[in-house]
Amino acid sequence: MLFNSLSYFIFFPVVFALYWLSPRALKKPLLLLASYVFYMSWIPKYGLLVAALTGVNYAIGLLLAKFQSSQQPDNHATSSVSRMSTGTRLTLIFGLAINLGCLIYFKYVNFLFATATDALNSCVKLFHVKAPEFYAITLDIILPLGISFFVFEFIHYLVDVAKGEKPVRNPIDFALFAAFFPSQIAGPIKRFENFNAQLDTRSGHTGTALKFRSTDMHAGLALILQGLFKKVAIADNLAILANAGFNPAVNLSTGDTWIAVLAFTFQIYFDFSGYTDMGRGSAQMLGISLPDNFNFPYLAKSISDFWRRWHISLSTWLRDYLYIPLGGGRANKNRNLFLTMLLGGLWHGAAMHFVVWGAFHGAMLALNNWYDSVVNKSTALTKFHGQIAGKICACLFTFLLVIIGWILFRADTVTQALNMMQTMFLGAGEKAATSPLLWTALTRSPVVTALLIYCCYASLCCLPKFRSEKLPELQPLDPLGWTVRIPFYAVVAIAAIAFAPTQPSSFIYFQF
Amino acid sequence: MIKTPTPPNAKTEHADALQVGGATGTNSRTKNKQIVILAVAVSSLIISILMLEFCLAVAGVGEEEYLKRDPEIGWVMMPKKHITWRHEGYSIAQVNSAGMLDREFPLEKSKDTLRIAVVGDSYVEALQVSREQNFCKLLEDSLGKNAVARGKNVEVLNFGISAYNIAQIYLRLKNLAVKYHPDIVIVTESVDATRYLSPEGGGFFRARPNFTLGQDKELICNYDKQNAWLQSPEGLRVRSTAWLRENSHIWGVAAKAAEQATMYMDEIKRGHAKFGATVTDKKTTFETAKGPACVNGVFIQPEATSSPRMPSVFLPRYQEALVKWWPVHRKLLFEMKEECKAIGAEMVLVRLPQVNAYDNVTETKLLKRFATRNGVSFIDATKTFQLYKDKTAPLFYDPHMSEHGHRLIANQLNEELAPVIRKKLDEKAVLPSISK
Numbered sequence: 001m002l003f004n005s006l007s008y009f010i011f012f013p014v015v016f017a018l019y020w021l022s023p024r025a026l027k028k029p030l031l032l033l034a035s036y037v038f039y040m041s042w043i044p045k046y047g048l049l050v051a052a053l054t055g056v057n058y059a060i061g062l063l064l065a066k067f068q069s070s071q072q073p074d075n076h077a078t079s080s081v082s083r084m085s086t087g088t089r090l091t092l093i094f095g096l097a098i099n100l101g102c103l104i105y106f107k108y109v110n111f112l113f114a115t116a117t118d119a120l121n122s123c124v125k126l127f128h129v130k131a132p133e134f135y136a137i138t139l140d141i142i143l144p145l146g147i148s149f150f151v152f153e154f155i156h157y158l159v160d161v162a163k164g165e166k167p168v169r170n171p172i173d174f175a176l177f178a179a180f181f182p183s184q185i186a187g188p189i190k191r192f193e194n195f196n197a198q199l200d201t202r203s204g205h206t207g208t209a210l211k212f213r214s215t216d217m218h219a220g221l222a223l224i225l226q227g228l229f230k231k232v233a234i235a236d237n238l239a240i241l242a243n244a245g246f247n248p249a250v251n252l253s254t255g256d257t258w259i260a261v262l263a264f265t266f267q268i269y270f271d272f273s274g275y276t277d278m279g280r281g282s283a284q285m286l287g288i289s290l291p292d293n294f295n296f297p298y299l300a301k302s303i304s305d306f307w308r309r310w311h312i313s314l315s316t317w318l319r320d321y322l323y324i325p326l327g328g329g330r331a332n333k334n335r336n337l338f339l340t341m342l343l344g345g346l347w348h349g350a351a352m353h354f355v356v357w358g359a360f361h362g363a364m365l366a367l368n369n370w371y372d373s374v375v376n377k378s379t380a381l382t383k384f385h386g387q388i389a390g391k392i393c394a395c396l397f398t399f400l401l402v403i404i405g406w407i408l409f410r411a412d413t414v415t416q417a418l419n420m421m422q423t424m425f426l427g428a429g430e431k432a433a434t435s436p437l438l439w440t441a442l443t444r445s446p447v448v449t450a451l452l453i454y455c456c457y458a459s460l461c462c463l464p465k466f467r468s469e470k471l472p473e474l475q476p477l478d479p480l481g482w483t484v485r486i487p488f489y490a491v492v493a494i495a496a497i498a499f500a501p502t503q504p505s506s507f508i509y510f511q512f
Numbered sequence: 513m514i515k516t517p518t519p520p521n522a523k524t525e526h527a528d529a530l531q532v533g534g535a536t537g538t539n540s541r542t543k544n545k546q547i548v549i550l551a552v553a554v555s556s557l558i559i560s561i562l563m564l565e566f567c568l569a570v571a572g573v574g575e576e577e578y579l580k581r582d583p584e585i586g587w588v589m590m591p592k593k594h595i596t597w598r599h600e601g602y603s604i605a606q607v608n609s610a611g612m613l614d615r616e617f618p619l620e621k622s623k624d625t626l627r628i629a630v631v632g633d634s635y636v637e638a639l640q641v642s643r644e645q646n647f648c649k650l651l652e653d654s655l656g657k658n659a660v661a662r663g664k665n666v667e668v669l670n671f672g673i674s675a676y677n678i679a680q681i682y683l684r685l686k687n688l689a690v691k692y693h694p695d696i697v698i699v700t701e702s703v704d705a706t707r708y709l710s711p712e713g714g715g716f717f718r719a720r721p722n723f724t725l726g727q728d729k730e731l732i733c734n735y736d737k738q739n740a741w742l743q744s745p746e747g748l749r750v751r752s753t754a755w756l757r758e759n760s761h762i763w764g765v766a767a768k769a770a771e772q773a774t775m776y777m778d779e780i781k782r783g784h785a786k787f788g789a790t791v792t793d794k795k796t797t798f799e800t801a802k803g804p805a806c807v808n809g810v811f812i813q814p815e816a817t818s819s820p821r822m823p824s825v826f827l828p829r830y831q832e833a834l835v836k837w838w839p840v841h842r843k844l845l846f847e848m849k850e851e852c853k854a855i856g857a858e859m860v861l862v863r864l865p866q867v868n869a870y871d872n873v874t875e876t877k878l879l880k881r882f883a884t885r886n887g888v889s890f891i892d893a894t895k896t897f898q899l900y901k902d903k904t905a906p907l908f909y910d911p912h913m914s915e916h917g918h919r920l921i922a923n924q925l926n927e928e929l930a931p932v933i934r935k936k937l938d939e940k941a942v943l944p945s946i947s948k
Contacts, residue, residue, distance in 0.1 A: 006776055244812040437810050444602045444808035449571035483553040487560035494564060498573045498765040502599070 001041045003278040004231050011038065012282060019286055020212055027210050028172050028199060031180070031286065038181040039145070046144045053102060054178045057154045060095040061167040061174070064088055068164055088162050095158040103151045106143055111350030113137050146185040148347055150178050152317055157192045159321055168192060173199050182283040186275055188293040188313035198288050211287055218485065220284030225492040227277025233499030234454060235271035237447035238263045240501060245438055248416050251431045256438040257423040263442075264410045265403045266451075269298065272311070298402065301385075301394040302372075303364040306402060318344050334369060338362035348409070353417060357408040364401055450499045565761050572596025574764030577757050578607065579674065579716075581750060585683045586720030586738060589613065589673060590758045601640025601909045602809030610688065613637050614648070614670040619691055626655075626664040626933065629671055629689040629857075631681045632700030634912060635864045636672025640809065645915040646670065650922030651929075660930045662937055669694065675717045677708035679733075682844045683721065686851055695936050696858045696929070699848055703866035703894070706841045706875055707833035711737050716750065723840050731843055806909065814904050834875055842882055849886055858936050860889040860929065864921075865897035867911040891928045893921050 001007050015034040022030050040047035067088040084092070104112075117136035124131050157177075161167045168174040176199065177192050199210075245252060245260020252260065276293040283290045293312050300306035307315045323340040327333075338359070345358015375381045384390040404421065411417035423429075442448065568574045575596045582588040589611040597603045608616045621627050630636050630648050638646035652668035655661050671689050673680070678701070685697065711722045719741030722734045741747045756763040805813045845861070852859040861883050863876055871894045883890035897907060900920060907917035 006773060240807050244807045247813055250813050437812050438807070441807040441810045441812070444598070444810070446571040446573050446598075449567060449573075453567055483549055484556045487553075487557040491560045491564045494762055494765060495567065497769045498568055498761075499571065 001038055003275060003282075004228060004236075007041070016285055024210055028176060032172055032176050035176065035179040035181040035184060039179065039184060042145055043142065049102075049144055049147075050150065050179055051175075053099070053150070053154065054175050056098055057095065057157060057178070058168070058171055058174045060091060060098075060158060061161045062169070063091050064095075064158065064161045065167040067091060068161070084162060092158055092162040096155060099151045099154045099158075103147060106141055106147055108346075108350045110136075110138050110141065113139075115352075149187045149189055150184065152189050152314075152321075152347075153178065153192070156189070156317060156321060160192070165193060168196050170199075180283070180288070182279040182286075182288075183290050186272070186279075187311075188276060188279070188291045189317050190290065190313070194291070195288070213287065216284050216287055220281040220286075221489060222485075223277045223281030223284060225281075225489055225496070227274040227279075227281060229450075229454070229492055229496040229499075230270040230274030230277060232274075232496045233450040234447060235267050235274055236501050237445050237450065237499065238267035238270065241438055241441060241445070241447075242267050242410070244441070246410050246412070246416075246420075248412055251429065252423065252438065253428050253434070253436065254423055255436055257420055257428070259438040259442055261403055261407055261420065261424065263438075265298075265406050268406065268409075269294075298399055299395060300398050300402075301391060302398055303361065303368045303401060304372075306398055307361075307365070314344070314347075334366035337365040337369065341365060353408055353411055353414050356414050356417075357405055360405050360408055364405075446499045450495075453495065561762065568761035568765065572598075572604065574761035574768070577764045577767055580754060580758065581742070583738075584721070585680055585687065586676075587673070587716070593758065595639065597639040598808065599639075600912060601914065603639055603642045605639060605643060612670055613639065613672065614643070617667065617669055617692060619693075621667070621693055622665070624663075624665055626661055626666045626696075626937070627692060627694045628652075628655075628666070628668045628696045628698060628929075629685070629692060629694035630668060630698045630700065631671045631685050631689055632698075632864070633672060633676045633681070633702055634674040635702055636670060636700050637674055638670075638672065638913070638918060639674070640909050640912045641915045641918055645918055647913075647918040647922040647925065650919055651925050654922060654926040655929070655933070658926060658930070660933050664937070672700070677720070678705050678841055678844050679709060679723045680720060682848050682851075685848055690851055690855050690857075693855060694857050695940070696860060696932060697848070697852045698860045698862050698925075699845070700862045700864050701879055702864050703870060703872050704830055704875065706837045707830055709837040709840050710833055714741070715746070716741075719747065723844065725839055725843060729839075729843065731840075731847060806906075809909070809914075811906055811914070814906050830872060831874065834872070834878075838875075838878060842878070845879075845882055845888075846886065849888060858889070858932050860891060860932055862925070863890070863892045863894055865894045865907075865913075865917070867908040869894075869898045871898070889928075889932050891925065893924055896920060896924050 001011060011034075015031075019027055019030055019034075036047050036050075039050060067085055070085075070087075114136040117134045120134045123129075124133075157168075168177065173196050174192075177190065177195050180190070180195070183190055242260055242264035244250065245256065245263060273294040280290045280292075291313050295309040295312065297306055297310035300309050318340050322343060323336055326336040326339060328336060339362070341362030342355065342358045345354045345356070345361070348354045348357070375385060385394060407420050408414065408417045411420060573596070575594060576599055578590055578593045578595050579587045580590045589607045591607055591609050591611045593607040595603070595605045595607065597605065605613055608614055610617075628651070636648070638648075643649055648668045648670040652666055655666040655668070669689070669692055671684055673684065676684065681699065685699070689697065709723065711718070719738045722737055724732050724734065726732045742751065750757070753763065757767070805811065849859050861879060863879060865871075876892065876894065880890050880892070882888070897917070897920065900907060902916075905916040906914055907920060908914055913921070
């Protein structure tokens with residue numbers, strides 16, 4: 001069920017009404033049931049996969065806690081993997097193996113077979129061995145929606161419990177952590193401590209989930225509508241241009257290639273942040289707060305700054321559960337950055353261009369690291385980066401690197417990506433179209449007006465907060481009363497429908 | 513920071529006022545507050561609507577409702593309506609004051625003008641391409657340069673309207689086109705035009721005058737179906753919201769959304785769509801690798817453009833409709849010929865092509881026979897389209913013609929209309945000398 005579908009706009013109000021009308025004891029079971037209905041509306045049998053993984057991880061969590069409690073009390077909450085008891089370590093490895101095994105089976109097995117077969121065939125050619133050509137086995141596997149996200153949440157849970165955090169003992173709370181529908185398919189990747197604290201409504205606890213607050217309703221609804229506009233009015237219209245431009249059979253001119261790449265650059269942002277807004281908004285209307293995922297990433301002044309602003313829940317996960325365990329900044333920082341991003345790239349999809357995209361960002365982060373040390377040593381450079389011109393240059397250069405990355409990400413193959421970069425920077429070949437095809441299509445699209453509306457709206461919402469250190473990803477309209485708010489909501493909803501293209505598309509991050 | 517203390521007597525005065533004014537004061541304040549809230553709510557609603565109307569007008573969104581009911585002919589275009597069309601192809605168009613998708617024309621024409629009226633359905637209306645690219649305008653331009661026009665000022669008037677059947681085309685000719693005194697009238701015939709004379713089906717586009725033949729083979733016009741629909745809930749809604757349909761972009765959007773929602777619910781009812789199942793992604797990379805072949809009317813990958821909509825095989829049920837309704841069709845064509853004759857215009861019958869090289873061969877033969885027997889010129893564009901091989905210039909969106917299709921038709925008409933124009937101009941040249 002897509003957040004931007006009619007089904008969801010029937011499903012969510014029903015869940016919302018039942019949730020707030022039901023007695024307190026039934027709220028969480030009801031939410032869990034709704035989450036499974038949401039997930040199973042796609043392929044029902046995959047609900048069993050989520051349920052099975054939830055059960056296994058719940059049991060392993062309790063087992064880990066049991067091992068922890070038998071350890072020295074001073075090791076609690078601070079124990080690193082090296083200080084863990086053998087039992088804890090083995091249980092953790094077992095848990096990680098199950099989760100990663102599932103992810104590998106569903107997501108990477110065909111990719112691994114294909115890569116291995118290619119490698120074998122290359123070896124045969126290289127060493128002139130007389131052998132028949134190998135063909136990759138392809139299993140007919142449908143990737144369960146959101147598996148990459150909930151597997152990462154399970155891994156975080158197991159690692160944190162193994163390190164001494166208290167496990168979730170209430171099975172419904174734990175099942176809800178895994179299956180909570182607003183964040184189930186494409187994140188944000190939640191932290192169980194934060195999520196479950198909100199569900200914990202026992203006396204003396206600060207659980208906030210089951211309390212109806214009108215502020216949550218306003219903010220949640222605003223986020224849902226904002227996300228809907230981003231997705232339907234902007235991302236879906238840009239998707240048409242990007243899909244046409246990234247068609248390998250099309251030879252575009254230099255200008256059109258730039259339009260295709262920029263269209264995808266903004267499509268992926270508006271698509272994913274739109275999804276996140278709708279997810280966070282839905283959660284907030286149910287009284288649950290989900291973490292931020294975006295903070296104006298295209299205004300980043302460096303690649304490391306970009307990763308602090310883009311898909312924040314993933315980058316912090318990678319930092320905590322990959323980069324730091326690899327050694328973090330203590331030793332071989334650049335290698336660790338590179339490896340983290342390489343695996344982060346692979347997490348996005350089982351294809352070589354995702355790996356190359358990850359490697360590209362890893363390399364850029366390493367370069368960024370080196371450049372920072374150069375800047376620190378040079379007074380002139382430090383002064384330049386402190387000025388507005390320096391900041392603008394840094395923003396533009398970072399943006400350029402990011403869009404180069406997106407070409408690798410979106411192109412079907414690395415070769416196609418390189419060809420597109422060649423067209424963009426060195427000019428198009430003789431076969432390229434002479435007329436500006438995508439430019440014409442862009443001028444005919446309502447997306448230009450939609451983007452202008454969004455820019456005005458974003459400026460209005462953020463200008464007062466512009467000087468603050470962290471720009472929140474649009475939390476508008478707080479001071480406005482319902483008299484202004486209701487017509488405004490209606491306007492945004494109608495505008496989203498108005499600008500929507502005839503064919504809606506799925507969210508990009510659903511496939512990861 | 514210095515805090516200003518409240519004057520000691522202020523509170524007391526306030527309390528006194530409350531006591532003195534009593535309940536009446538409180539009530540009036542509450543009432544005032546309510547009025548203010550109401551005023552803010554109404555004004556913010558008005559501002560929101562105006563803002564949205566402005567944004568939608570700038571983006572050209574919500575302008576696809578351009579037909580209004582007409583008691584005599586079923587529906588006509590809303591005069592002076594501005595249309596941005598993205599449904600299929602792309603165009604920005606302005607309906608003229610007479611309800612034609614064309615520039616303004618005076619009813620009277622000057623002596624050195626050769627005027628051609630083109631009547632037909634959406635293929636003539638051609639909202640899918642800009643006015644400069646439709647075959648009427650292309651024909652006007654090419655005939656203007658053609659020696660056959662003998663330096664005359666050529667005007668080609670587009671009377672096409674979406675979803676018209678041949679009966680409505682006849683009424684359009686009779687009620688409007690003849691008033692412009694055309695020298696030549698091109699009556700276009702889409703493939704399977706005969707079966708649309710059948711009153712079967714429901715909704716906006718089936719509520720129209722229906723023609724049958726009387727005992728003496730005379731045409732009988734029947735408005736029962738249209739009247740019944742106008743009294744139905746849908747008809748009442750369309751009638752009561754006529755102003756909004758003509759003037760509001762928001763209404764245009766809402767109507768489109770409602771239409772899509774109805775279609776979606778119908779799909780669910782029929783079992784063609786499943787509630788909630790919209791994600792079918794099997795891959796872990798972008799499934800849209802091939803990309804759309806056409807974006808906003810621009811052919812990005814022309815070779816990949818396919819037109820799978822229409823069947824390439826003649827359907828038997830169309831044959832039945834043809835047998836049943838051809839006599840009415842023939843009679844209507846005859847009446848059109850008579851109308852043309854009455855104003856001294858030459859009638860030309862043009863068989864328009866259909867997507868996927870589809871043709872109802874029997875119907876084409878019948879049309880050709882009618883033309884031969886009644887001394888009407890007949891131009892068959894279907895054959896030209898069937899023989900066309902250039903894959904880099906697709907002739908159709910789906911199902912209407914693209915700019916390439918319009919150019920092909922215009923070229924064909926430019927060549928094949930030559931004898932008719934010559935004859936007409938010869939007649940014109942002779943007539944003044946006789947009168948002298």
